[in-house]
Amino acid sequence: MGANGPSLPDRARNGRLAVYAIAAAIGLILAFAPFLFGDVRSQQVAARICVFIVLVASYDLLIGYTGIVSFAHTMFFGLGAYGAAIALKQWGPGWSAVLVGGGAGIVAAAALAALIGVLSLRVKAIFFAMVTLAAASVMLVLASQLSAITNGEDGLVYVAPKLLTPATILFTGADGKAAKWFGVRMDGKIAAYYFVFLTCLVLFAALYRIIRSPLGAVLEAVRENEIRAEAIGYRVVAYRTAVFVIAAVIAACAGVVWAVWLRYTGPETTLSFAIMIDILLMVVIGGMGTMTGAVIGVTVMSLAQFYLKDLMGAAAEATAAIPVLPQLLNPDRWLFWLGILFILLVYFFPAGVAGTLMKKGTH
Amino acid sequence: MNAAGALFSRFGIAFLPAIMVVAALPLIGSFSSWATLSIAGLAMGMMIFMMASGLSLIFGLMDVLNFGHSAFVTFGAFIAASTLAALGGWVGAPSLTLNLMALGAAIGAAALFGLAAGYLFERVIVRPVYRDHLRQILITMGALIVAEQIVLAIWGGSPVAVPRPALLTGSIILGDVAIEIYRLFAFGLGLAAYVALHLMLNRTRIGLLIRAGVENREMVEALGYRVDRLFIAVFMAGSALAAVGGAMWAGYQGLISATLGGEMLVLVFIVVIIGGLGSIQGSLVGALMVGLLGNYVAFLFPKLSLASNMLLMLAILMWRPNGLLPAVKR
Numbered sequence: 127m128g129a130n131g132p133s134l135p136d137r138a139r140n141g142r143l144a145v146y147a148i149a150a151a152i153g154l155i156l157a158f159a160p161f162l163f164g165d166v167r168s169q170q171v172a173a174r175i176c177v178f179i180v181l182v183a184s185y186d187l188l189i190g191y192t193g194i195v196s197f198a199h200t201m202f203f204g205l206g207a208y209g210a211a212i213a214l215k216q217w218g219p220g221w222s223a224v225l226v227g228g229g230a231g232i233v234a235a236a237a238l239a240a241l242i243g244v245l246s247l248r249v250k251a252i253f254f255a256m257v258t259l260a261a262a263s264v265m266l267v268l269a270s271q272l273s274a275i276t277n278g279e280d281g282l283v284y285v286a287p288k289l290l291t292p293a294t295i296l297f298t299g300a301d302g303k304a305a306k307w308f309g310v311r312m313d314g315k316i317a318a319y320y321f322v323f324l325t326c327l328v329l330f331a332a333l334y335r336i337i338r339s340p341l342g343a344v345l346e347a348v349r350e351n352e353i354r355a356e357a358i359g360y361r362v363v364a365y366r367t368a369v370f371v372i373a374a375v376i377a378a379c380a381g382v383v384w385a386v387w388l389r390y391t392g393p394e395t396t397l398s399f400a401i402m403i404d405i406l407l408m409v410v411i412g413g414m415g416t417m418t419g420a421v422i423g424v425t426v427m428s429l430a431q432f433y434l435k436d437l438m439g440a441a442a443e444a445t446a447a448i449p450v451l452p453q454l455l456n457p458d459r460w461l462f463w464l465g466i467l468f469i470l471l472v473y474f475f476p477a478g479v480a481g482t483l484m485k486k487g488t489h
Numbered sequence: 490m491n492a493a494g495a496l497f498s499r500f501g502i503a504f505l506p507a508i509m510v511v512a513a514l515p516l517i518g519s520f521s522s523w524a525t526l527s528i529a530g531l532a533m534g535m536m537i538f539m540m541a542s543g544l545s546l547i548f549g550l551m552d553v554l555n556f557g558h559s560a561f562v563t564f565g566a567f568i569a570a571s572t573l574a575a576l577g578g579w580v581g582a583p584s585l586t587l588n589l590m591a592l593g594a595a596i597g598a599a600a601l602f603g604l605a606a607g608y609l610f611e612r613v614i615v616r617p618v619y620r621d622h623l624r625q626i627l628i629t630m631g632a633l634i635v636a637e638q639i640v641l642a643i644w645g646g647s648p649v650a651v652p653r654p655a656l657l658t659g660s661i662i663l664g665d666v667a668i669e670i671y672r673l674f675a676f677g678l679g680l681a682a683y684v685a686l687h688l689m690l691n692r693t694r695i696g697l698l699i700r701a702g703v704e705n706r707e708m709v710e711a712l713g714y715r716v717d718r719l720f721i722a723v724f725m726a727g728s729a730l731a732a733v734g735g736a737m738w739a740g741y742q743g744l745i746s747a748t749l750g751g752e753m754l755v756l757v758f759i760v761v762i763i764g765g766l767g768s769i770q771g772s773l774v775g776a777l778m779v780g781l782l783g784n785y786v787a788f789l790f791p792k793l794s795l796a797s798n799m800l801l802m803l804a805i806l807m808w809r810p811n812g813l814l815p816a817v818k819r
Contacts, residue, residue, distance in 0.1 A: 252554045260798075268796065271792055456642070473618075476624060
């Protein structure tokens with residue numbers, strides 16, 4: 127990165143700096159979230175942002191860096207989550223359940239990704255998008271129908287490993303209870319948040335390492351000119367399949383973390399099509415083909431999801447006299463506005479926030 | 490490929506649904522349930538065909554895959570339901586003429602909506618992103634989200650009941666087989682749509698141009714024809730077909746919700762992939778196979794019904810990576 131410093135026009139360099147500064151600021155806020163925000167809801171938002179940054183960045187590896195459009199990303203996320211959840215439910219709380227169950231889910235995700243990739247990545251991008259959409263919807267139906275294992279639509283509720291439960295005391299204070307550091311109780315809740323944050327940090331670093339590696343360069347070559355990449359001697363299908371498997375594995379890891387944090391796994395929180403749409407919106411808002419874009423996109427979307435609804439509720443009340451408008455401003459209809467925003471973004475800013483700031487188009 | 494193999498791929502694939510029907514009889518055992526399931530499967534297949542054929546043609550002619558196609562299905566279903574509800578007097582009347590008029594109004598309203606919305610959709614959503622698959626997928630997906638939200642805003646989140654004209658309720662009893670009249674009607678309408686499309690594509694000048702455009706667009710343009718205008722017409726017709734398919738599906742289900750289009754989208758994609766992109770015959774064969782298999786498997790192994798279509802698609806993709814009867818040779 128440093129090599130192209132002075133030769134770039136100043137504006138582009140400033141934009142690049144701004145993007146990294148924003149991403150770094152978000153990272154710092156997430157790192158100290160429990161100390162900055164006391165209430166439960168904010169911590170929930172922060173943890174969700176952590177997990178989704180990994181999920182969206184791994185999706186960006188497909189759509190932004192390699193040019194593969196998949197609608198099955200939630201399927202892999204769900205496989206990891208259900209793996210950990212089923213093991214925790216059956217065997218009770220413990221790290222072995224997380225490791226074995228989550229591991230099984232991750233292996234299943236990798237195998238399924240390899241199968242789908244080998245079967246259908248040799249055909250057109252559009253074919254692949256359709257195949258993955260079909261596969262994901264079958265998985266959603268399976269999860270809600272195999273209710274003996276997955277408890278159907280209701281999902282699974284279980285207990286996290288002991289270290290992460292609120293009753294655990296990390297550091298004992300003078301009064302025998304959990305010590306307070308900067309006004310925050312050092313109990314299992316803190317441990318749970320930092321479990322999420324650190325695992326996600328490691329996964330994100332791994333993704334960053336991949337795109338900076340020779341493999342990342344090959345992937346961009348495949349995206350830019352498939353035929354030329356093939357002609358140089360890279361086996362395009364093998365690379366595509368490999369990156370599809372890598373993205374699936376990382377999504378499944380994020381799923382395990384999400385399952386442990388939420389202590390609940392159901393179709394709505396892992397497999398549903400709504401989450402796939404969230405991921406798509408986050409990638410496009412942040413900017414395809416930029417890992418830092420994933421950080422920005424997830425943060426913007428998550429904050430919007432949690433706080434836009436309140437705003438829309440107020441707007442709906444204010445416009446109650448006009449015919450259709452209140453229905454469209456109803457907080458439940460927030461996807462309507464995001465959908466329009468999404469279309470406009472793809473038209474006018476296909477590079478997203480980060481890409482536009484960096485003046486680095488994806489096409 | 491040898492001569493017999495070539496002959497099979499020319500004509501044999503058209504008999505795959507028939508082979509499936511015959512093969513299902515010994516598995517199911519009882520003749521009357523086999524007949525009922527087959528008729529249900531054929532009717533369902535024909536409705537899916539109406540939704541899938543437009544998508545397939547649009548892709549074949551212009552290399553555009555419209556993920557928003559299912560929005561037309563949803564709107565068609567809801568518009569038909571509202572029309573039938575508004576004409577409640579005609580629907581409930583025992584008179585054949587009034588029944589037919591209500592039904593015609595419902596299907597006509599859905600088709601008209603499909604034509605108009607198809608025109609707008611092509612102009613506003615699809616036109617700016619030709620030749621860019623990634624943005625096409627993203628934008629049409631965005632349009633699908635918006636359309637679904639509009640349906641929710643207009644008709645609400647709870648399921649809407651669809652009144653069925655008195656004429657189309659009840660069944661015909663042949664021996665010990667009960668045949669629902671609605672299924673016969675759906676099958677007949679789908680068949681009529683197929684015959685009309687087939688004749689239009691193979692017997693008219695416009696059809697000739699469309700087929701030539703699917704085969705080699707640049708050449709047709711070089712000969713001086715405006716393929717883009719042709720495409721708007723195909724896009725509108727395909728959207729109208731999807732809306733009519735949705736209207737029929739609404740009557741078949743009796744109770745519809747805003748997620749209907751999204752649920753059908755998966756089946757429609759499976760049909761298009763099985764059939765081969767750009768081919769009407771392929772869509773018909775694929776749709777009938779999906780409809781039949783769905784019904785048979787739902788009877789034999791209820792838990793597998795959606796997965797069965799997925800497996801069918803995988804099997805066919807392994808046998809023929811471009812689908813059964815692909816018209817597009819890109």
